[in-house]
Amino acid sequence: MNLFRFLAASTVLAVSTACASMGGHSPFDSSLIKDARPDEAKAYSDFLIARFAAMTNDPQMAAERYSSAIDTAPEKSGIADRALFASLLSGEYQEGVRVAQRANLLGSDAALVRLTLAVDALRRGRDADAQTMLEQSRFGPFNRMIARGLSAWRVVESEGTGAAVRYLEDGLSGDPRLDSAALYMMGLIELSAGNDDQALAVFESLWETGSRLAVGVEAHAQLLAYRGQRAEALAMLSEFDREIGHNAAIARLHEAIERGDKIKVRRLKPEEGAALAIYVPAAALMSQTDDDVSAVYFVLALALDPDLHVARSLWAQSLANAERWEEAISVLVRIPDSSAFYGTSRGQIAWALHNSGRDQSALAVAQDALENSSDRGLKVQIADLYRTLGRQEAADRLLTRTISDDARQGREDWRLFFARGASRESLGKWHQAEQDLLKALALQPDDPSLLNYVGYLYVDRGENLDQAMNMIQRAAEQAPNSGHIIDSLGWAHYRLGNYDLAVEHLERAVELEPGDPVLNDHLGDAYWQAGRKLEAKFQWRRTLSLDPAAEQRDVIEAKLTAGPLEPVVKQAESDKGSMLLPLQPR
The missing domain is CATH 1.25.40 (Serine Threonine Protein Phosphatase 5, Tetratricopeptide repeat)
Structure with a gap:
């Protein structure tokens, strides 16, 4: 049934029995009770x-x-x-x-069932069982990609490198964008067998197509440095950092080559390669979704290679995304201090402690990590944590150190200038903050969050108003479904006295983010100034129901009695003498 x-x-049975019992007063049948x-x-x-x-x-x-x-x-x-x-x-x-x-x-016949049994078979050396479970016609596109990678490393073990390469070649589509994961596996398989010329040829062709897979680029750069082509390897790693961003393993390799260390090529065992065949698609999946599906694949990858610490780091991140802080910490503490990902794992632990309400523990972990690691990614994580905790001076110092370290390596990261500018603005150091923010804009002129932030600050200060509105409008055009950016546009119109336009944009912002107390409060203010006072009070009462911060609650309760403080309308850039209530750029 x-x-x-x-x-x-x-x-139905329970209801009818109850009715019969009440109406007829029948004796209760104790035989109906069973153990x-x-x-x-x-x-x-x-x-x-x-x-x-x-x-x-x-x-x-x-x-x-x-x-x-x-x-x-x-x-x-x-x-x-x-x-x-x-x-x-x-x-x-x-x-x-x-x-x-x-x-x-x-x-x-579920895909996850077969992948799990295939991983178990590979770990136990049961080739025939693995082959049966990895029959690709039984998988959808995503899991087929994983099954194909696992099958290639299975073939390495059972039939040799040549057979594995031919197996991968047979499945290529001819489109480098679709084939990049398989081609990287091919290069790693050639490298694992010592076929360095063939591996290099595959890696070079991938690099030329613009493919940038961290584990493949790391292997490519290792091979170049091993063959004496250190300058080429450094240039490649620097370009990866500029285009893709910080990666702990890439950064460690870059430092080792710069120091003149002897670089060894890592030649993967079949189970290590198979782990990467699961990890790579899972990492791509995680970057495209907010759910925790990718976590199950990281667990399978780690079953094959427990030392794949990048998978452990991303697994913990997926747990953190689901607000499973204790589990995330338990995963991260298993990353050893010898790992390239040790530094960033300490930063992740500090953030997990903060997010679970243990700020003092978070700061202690952060301080200890900084004293024992020079990892750039860790410094960025901790600087962001300091900013979140309101420790703006500490954030400023740490960001300044990181920016100086970057400059010595010829690197300029707009995100660091943005973060330091925000910290300095909070500290009241407007001239320095403005320099940092303009530097960030010069490096990244089209980022909507940055445009929104700088434009909002200018409106608040009554400076560069035309330019400021242009920035916010550009941000809104690029992110039309961002409630916070649309709120900025509406609030900027409000501060300039354009109340009808303010209402139009703020209504849209609240529609996009109905549960945000700040946006609802802004809309209430705009209604009031537009003469819609009943609607304003309704909106403020709604804001109080959304659990605003204590200081915001006090202001709203005052507005319900007396209305908002009349804003000073800034008409021109030359009118800089009248300051408004402080805004919090969003």
Whole structure:
């Protein structure tokens, strides 16, 4: 019987029994009481608890309850699939394998079941089992990419490098954008076998197409430096940093080459290569989605290569994205201090502590990490943490150190100038802040957040008003669905006295971000100045229901009594004498 039908039938039965008992006063039949619940009732109970646990970020409980429901649920394989996902999501790889085996016996053909069993087979050296599980026609596009990479490294183990390369070549589409992951695997396979010329040829062709996969670029640069082409390797790593951003492994290699260290080429074992075949698509998936699906793939990759610390770092980030702070910390503490990702992992721990309300512990971890690591990514993370905690002087000092270190290496990062400018503005150092913000704009003239921030500050100060409005409008054009940027545009019109335009934009901002108390408060002010006072009071009362900050709540309650303080309208750039209430650029 379907579980939902069972629930409906049970409800009808319960109601009719209750009515009969009340109306006829029939004696209660004690034989109806049994020691055990009916199997379907227990399965449904377990299923509902598991579903609730899954929706409330408790995958461990979800896995336990789904597993409990497998034997008694009418639709066993579907429950087993859910139990597997929850097991892996909670980091329980071995339990995941056991559940995948049960699901397979129950007839499940789910992609995650087969990938989990394939990983288990590869770890145990069971080539035939792995080959069966990796039959690509049974996968969708994303999982097919993973299965193809795993199959290539399986073939390396069973048939040799040449067979693996031919296998990958047979599946190429001819479009470098679609083939880049397979081509990087091909280069790494050639490199693992010592075929350096062939590997270099593959890597060079990928670099020319503009492909920038960190693990592939690292291997490419290692090979160049190993062959004595250090200048070429450094140029490549610097370009990666400029185009893609900081990567701890890339940064460590860059420093080692600069120091003149002897560079070794890492030649992957099949299980290490197979781990990368899972990690690379999972990392790409994580960059494109906000959910935690990628976490299950990181767990599978780490089952093959426990030293793939970049996967551990991203796994922790996916946990943090789901606000599972304790689990994120438990994953991060397993990254050893010998890893290139140790520094950034300490920064991640500090942020997890802050986000779970332990600011003093976060600061202690941050300070200890800075004393024991020179990692640039860590410095940026901690500077951002300092800014969030209101420690603007500390943020300024740390950002200044990082900007100076960058300058010695010929690097200029607009994000650091933006961050330092924001800190200095908070400290009241407007001249220095303006210099940093204009420098950031010179380096990155089209970033909507930066345009919005600088334009907003200028409007607040009554300076460069035409330019400021142009900046905010450009930001809004690039991010028309950003409630905060549309709010900036409306609030700028408000501060300039254009109340009808302000209302138009602020209504749109609230539509985009209905739960933001600041945006709702702004709309209330605009309604008031536009003569719509009843609507203004309604909007302020709504703002109070959205749990605003304490200082904002006090201001709103005052406005409900007396209305807002009349703004000073700035008509021209020369009118700099009248300062308004401080704004918080968004």
